[in-house]
Amino acid sequence: xxxxxxxxxGVLDPVSRSAPHAVLTVEPSGVISRLNDAARGLLGASAGRxxxxxxxGWLADAHRALEDLVGAGTATASGPIGDRVFEARAVxxxxxxxxxxxxxxxxxxxxxxxxxxxxxxxxxxRMAFLAEESxxxxxxxxxxxxxxxAVRLAARHLAGAALVIAAPSGPTYPVAYCGxxxxxxxxxxxxxxxxxxxxxxxxxxxPPPRWIDPSDVPGxxxxxxxxxxxxxxxxxxxxQGVPAGVLLLRRRGRPGFSESEETVVRLxxxxxxxAMAAARLYGEQASITxxxxxxxxxxxxxxxxxxxxxxxxxxxxxxxxxxxxxYDVYPAESGGESLVVLGDVAGKGLEAAxxxxxxxTTLRALLPLAGDHRRVLELVNAALLHDxxxxxxxxxxxxVRREERRVRVxxxxxxxxxxxxxxxxxxxxxxPTGGSLIGVLDEIVSxxxxxxxxxxxxCLMYTDGITEAFGGPLGDExxxxxxxxxxxxxxxxxxPEALVERVHMLAAEWVRGNRHDDMxxxxxxxxxxxxxxxx
Amino acid sequence: MTRAPDSLADRLWEAVTSxxxxxxxxxxxxxxxxxxxxxxxxxxxxAPLQGRIGSEWAANRFSVAREHLATAVNERVIxxxxxxxxxxxxxxxxxxxxxxxxxxxxxxxxxLPARLVTExxxxxxxxxxxxxxxxxxxxxxxxxxxxxxAVIALSxxxxxxxxxxxAAIAACRATGTxxxxxGAAFGPGGRYAARLGADAWAADARAAADRLAEGPPxxxxxxxxQVIDDLPHLADMEYAHVSRTAPDLVRHVLDxxxxxxxxxxxxxxxxxxxxxxxxxxxxxxxGAALYVDDPDLFSGFMxxxxxxxxxxxxxxxxxxxxxxxxxxxxxxxxxxxxxxxxAHTEIRNARNGHGTRxx
Numbered sequence: 001x002x003x004x005x006x007x008x009x010g011v012l013d014p015v016s017r018s019a020p021h022a023v024l025t026v027e028p029s030g031v032i033s034r035l036n037d038a039a040r041g042l043l044g045a046s047a048g049r050x051x052x053x054x055x056x057g058w059l060a061d062a063h064r065a066l067e068d069l070v071g072a073g074t075a076t077a078s079g080p081i082g083d084r085v086f087e088a089r090a091v092x093x094x095x096x097x098x099x100x101x102x103x104x105x106x107x108x109x110x111x112x113x114x115x116x117x118x119x120x121x122x123x124x125x126r127m128a129f130l131a132e133e134s135x136x137x138x139x140x141x142x143x144x145x146x147x148x149x150a151v152r153l154a155a156r157h158l159a160g161a162a163l164v165i166a167a168p169s170g171p172t173y174p175v176a177y178c179g180x181x182x183x184x185x186x187x188x189x190x191x192x193x194x195x196x197x198x199x200x201x202x203x204x205x206x207p208p209p210r211w212i213d214p215s216d217v218p219g220x221x222x223x224x225x226x227x228x229x230x231x232x233x234x235x236x237x238x239x240q241g242v243p244a245g246v247l248l249l250r251r252r253g254r255p256g257f258s259e260s261e262e263t264v265v266r267l268x269x270x271x272x273x274x275a276m277a278a279a280r281l282y283g284e285q286a287s288i289t290x291x292x293x294x295x296x297x298x299x300x301x302x303x304x305x306x307x308x309x310x311x312x313x314x315x316x317x318x319x320x321x322x323x324x325x326x327y328d329v330y331p332a333e334s335g336g337e338s339l340v341v342l343g344d345v346a347g348k349g350l351e352a353a354x355x356x357x358x359x360x361t362t363l364r365a366l367l368p369l370a371g372d373h374r375r376v377l378e379l380v381n382a383a384l385l386h387d388x389x390x391x392x393x394x395x396x397x398x399x400v401r402r403e404e405r406r407v408r409v410x411x412x413x414x415x416x417x418x419x420x421x422x423x424x425x426x427x428x429x430x431x432p433t434g435g436s437l438i439g440v441l442d443e444i445v446s447x448x449x450x451x452x453x454x455x456x457x458x459c460l461m462y463t464d465g466i467t468e469a470f471g472g473p474l475g476d477e478x479x480x481x482x483x484x485x486x487x488x489x490x491x492x493x494x495x496p497e498a499l500v501e502r503v504h505m506l507a508a509e510w511v512r513g514n515r516h517d518d519m520x521x522x523x524x525x526x527x528x529x530x531x532x533x534x535x
Numbered sequence: 536m537t538r539a540p541d542s543l544a545d546r547l548w549e550a551v552t553s554x555x556x557x558x559x560x561x562x563x564x565x566x567x568x569x570x571x572x573x574x575x576x577x578x579x580x581x582a583p584l585q586g587r588i589g590s591e592w593a594a595n596r597f598s599v600a601r602e603h604l605a606t607a608v609n610e611r612v613i614x615x616x617x618x619x620x621x622x623x624x625x626x627x628x629x630x631x632x633x634x635x636x637x638x639x640x641x642x643x644x645x646x647l648p649a650r651l652v653t654e655x656x657x658x659x660x661x662x663x664x665x666x667x668x669x670x671x672x673x674x675x676x677x678x679x680x681x682x683x684x685a686v687i688a689l690s691x692x693x694x695x696x697x698x699x700x701x702a703a704i705a706a707c708r709a710t711g712t713x714x715x716x717x718g719a720a721f722g723p724g725g726r727y728a729a730r731l732g733a734d735a736w737a738a739d740a741r742a743a744a745d746r747l748a749e750g751p752p753x754x755x756x757x758x759x760x761q762v763i764d765d766l767p768h769l770a771d772m773e774y775a776h777v778s779r780t781a782p783d784l785v786r787h788v789l790d791x792x793x794x795x796x797x798x799x800x801x802x803x804x805x806x807x808x809x810x811x812x813x814x815x816x817x818x819x820x821x822g823a824a825l826y827v828d829d830p831d832l833f834s835g836f837m838x839x840x841x842x843x844x845x846x847x848x849x850x851x852x853x854x855x856x857x858x859x860x861x862x863x864x865x866x867x868x869x870x871x872x873x874x875x876x877x878a879h880t881e882i883r884n885a886r887n888g889h890g891t892r893x894x
Contacts, residue, residue, distance in 0.1 A: 141680035475782030490600045494600055495608065
C-alpha cells in the first residue's frame with residue numbers, strides 16, 4: 001500500500017480503494033495523505049486535511065496516542081462517527097527503526113455488534129433480576145414479606161419507587177412501599193379505590209398497565225422521592241383466580257415501557273401476584289387450622305391453688321402439633337378437688353388427635369361426677385364403645401386436693417402405666433392403681449389409689465412414649481421402666497418443671513433424634529414451702 | 536455498667552442452689568428495688584450463676600438433681616423479675632416497632648441463654664416471641680411464614696447439635712428471615728456461625744441486643760443453598776458415615792474394650808450402660824467435628840471429658856483405648872483418623888486432663 005496504484009496522489013491502491021471498510025493513511029504530521037472511497041464517503045474529507053479537523057475527536061486522540069506505542073503492534077480504538085459506531089485499527093506502514101512512519105487506519109462499522117452486545121447484557125441483567133426475584137417469591141409464604149420483597153425489587157430494578165397494595169383483608173388494605181432508599185415499609189390502610197385513577201380496575205385484574213400523573217394521586221401514593229419524577233404505572237397483580245393486588249411503579253422520564261421492559265414487568269407482576277396469593281391462601285389455611293386445632297392442643301400452663309404442676313407434651317411427628325397423647329387440668333371450683341387427666345389414644349397423628357378431642361370433651365362434661373373415678377371411666381368407656389370406632393385409650397385420673405401442707409391425690413389408672421410417686425427424700429413408689437383399657441370391653445374394672453404428697457413429693461404421670469422410646473447408644477433397645485426409675489434416682493425434691501424436663505430429656509436423648517411416639521408427662525408437686533403471698 | 540456487689544451474687548447462689556425459690560426471688564427483687572440495673576442483674580449476676588451451676592456439676596460437686604433444681608429456680612427468678620412492675624414499665628417506655636423471635640434449636644435443652652436474650656431484648660423495647668427450648672425446625676418454619684418477624688435468634692449450647700442447627704438456619708433463611716445465632720455450640724468467637732450460613736452471631740445477650748439495635752441484618756439472598764454449598768468438605772462422606780453407623784461404632788468399641796479389659800465382664804448393667812453412653816458421646820462429637828471440619832472441636836470435647844472423668848476419680852488415660860478402637864474401625868477416613876490421632880496425643884501428653892466445657 002506504499003505505492004499509489006494509479007499514480008494519483010492521495011488515492012490508495014485499487015484493492016484498498018474498493019475495500020468494504022474505510023481506510024485512510026495519516027502522516028506523522030497528522031495530515032491525511034490517502035483515503036479510499038469508503039473513508040472519503042464516511043468522513044466527507046479529502047487528502048491533505050488534518051486528521052484532527054476531518055475526524056471525530058476519539059480517532060484523532062487515538063492517532064496522537066500512537067506516538068507512545070511505536071513498535072508495540074497495532075492499536076485500536078472505537079467510537080461514534082455520525083450515528084454509527086466504528087472500530088479503528090492502526091497499521092504502521094514502515095517499520096524503519098526510530099523513523100516516524102505513516103499509519104493506515106482501518107475503520108470497521110461495529111454498530112450492530114455493539115447493539116447486540118448491549119442487548120445481551122441487558123437480557124442477562126433481566127434474567128438475573130427475574131431469577132433473584134423468583135427466588136425471593138418462592139421462599140416466602142408470608143404476605144407481608146412477599147410484598148416487601150416485591151417493592152424492594154421493583155424499586156431497585158424497575159422504577160425509582162414502588163408501591164404494592166394487596167387485596168383487602170377486612171376493612172383495610174395491606175400496603176408496602178419502597179423508595180430510592182431501598183428500605184421497604186408496610187402499613188394497613190383504609191383506601192378509597194377512587195382516589196387513584198385506574199386503581200379499581202387494576203384491583204379487579206383488568207390489564208393493561210395504565211399510566212397516571214403523580215399530581216392526580218394522593219400523597220401516600222406519590223411520596224416525595226428525590227430525583228424520581230415522571231409518571232406512575234398502575235399494574236394489576238394476577239393471583240390464583242382472583243387478583244392478588246396492584247403494583248404502582250414510579251418511573252423516571254416519560255410514561256411507557258419498551259417492549260423488553262414490558263415483558264419483564266409482566267413476568268414480575270405475575271410472579272409477585274402468585275407469591276402474594278399463595279401467601280394469603282397459606283395464611284388463611286393456617287388460621288383455620290389454628291382455630292380447629294385449638295381444642296386439640298394441650299392446655300396452657302394451669303395454676304392449681306396450693307399445688308405445683310408442670311406438664312409437657314411432644315407429638316411424635318415434628319411436623320404436627322397434635323397426636324394421640326393428651327392431658328387436661330381442671331382447677332377446683334371452690335376448695336374442692338382439682339382434676340388432672342393424662343391419656344393416650346391408640347395411634348398417632350391427626351386422626352388420633354381427633355379422638356382425644358372427643359374424650360376430652362366427654363370428660364369435661366363429666367366433671368361434676370369426678371368424685372367417682374370408676375363412674376367417670378364407665379361413662380367414657382360407654383361413650384367410646386357407642387362411637388363404634390376401633391380405637392381404644394388409656395387414661396389416668398388424678399383428683400388433687402391441698403390439705404394444710406399435704407396434697408391428697410386420688411389416682412385411678414385405666415390401662416395406663418401407674419403414676420410414680422417421687423418422694424422428696426428420694427424413694428420412688430408406684431401408685432397402687434390399675435384398671436381396664438377404655439373402649440374395648442363393655443364392663444371395666446379399676447382400682448383407685450389414695451396417695452399423700454408431703455412437701456417436696458411429686459406424683460409423676462407419663463405416657464408410654466417415654467418408656468417405649470426406642471434407641472439407646474446401640475440403637476436397639478427400649479428405654480423401659482427400669483431406666484426411667486434409675487434416671488429418677490436422686491431427683492427427689494426437684495421442682496415439677498425440672499422433673500418433667502428430666503424425664504423428657506432422658507427419653508429424647510435415648511431416641512437420639514430418631515422417630516419416637518407421642519410423649520406426655522405431667523408432675524404434681526406438694527410445695528416445699530408455703531407459696532409467696534399465697535395460702 | 537455497675538457491678539453487683541459480690542454479696543448479692545453469693546446470697547443468690549445460696550438461695551438458688553438450695554432450691555429456695557422464695558428467697559431467691561426476694562433477693563433478686565430487692566436488688567432491683569435497691570437500684571441495680573435489671574440488665575446487669577440478668578447478665579452479670581444470674582447468667583454467671585447459671586454457668587457456675589454447670590461447672591459444679593462437671594466437677595462432680597452437684598448431683599444431677601441439684602443441677603436441675605438450681606436451674607429451675609433460676610428460671611423462676613427470671614420470670615419473677617420479668618413481671619416486676621419496674622421492668623414492665625421499662626419495656627413499655629422503650630417500645631419499638633418490629634418483632635423478633637427467639638428459639639432453641641431442635642434437641643437443645645439449655646433454654647436459659649435464649650431466655651436471657653429474650654428478656655434483654657424486651658428490655659430494649661422489642662416485641663419478642665419466645666418459642667422455647669428444642670423447637671422442631673418444621674415448627675420454626677411455619678411460625679416464620681405465619682408471623683414474619685424481622686429476625687430470628689437461634690440458640691444452641693452443645694456442638695453435637697450443629698448439624699441440626701445448620702438445618703434450622705437454612706430453613707429459616709429460606710423463608711427470607713435473617714438468622715442470628717448464639718450459644719457455646721457455635722465455637723470460640725462464634726467461628727461456626729458464618730460457616731453454617733448465619734447472618735449474624737452474638738457472643739451473649741447484651742451483644743445480641745446491641746447488634747439488633749443497629750437494625751436487623753438484611754434479609755438473606757433468596758438462593759437455595761444445599762448443605763454441601765456451605766460445607767464442601769462433606770463431599771468426603773465422613774460425617775455421613777460416622778453419623779449413620781454410630782450404633783455400630785459404639786458396639787465395636789464396647790466389644791473391643793471388653794476383650795482388652797476382662798474386668799469389664801464384672802460390670803453391672805448400669806456401668807455398661809454408662810460406658811456405652813460415654814462412647815456414644817465421643818462418636819457424636821467426632822461427627823460434629825467432622826461436620827464443621829474442626830479438629831479443635833473434638834480435641835476440646837475429649838479434654839473436657841477427661842476432666843470430667845478425673846473429677847470422678849477415673850484416669851483420663853482410660854479414654855485412649857476407645858479412641859484407638861474408633862481409629863481401627865474408621866480406617867480409610869483420613870479426616871476422622873487425624874482428629875482421633877490428635878485427641879489421642881493430647882490426652883497422652885496432658886498431665887492433668889482438665890479442659891473447659893466444649894461448645
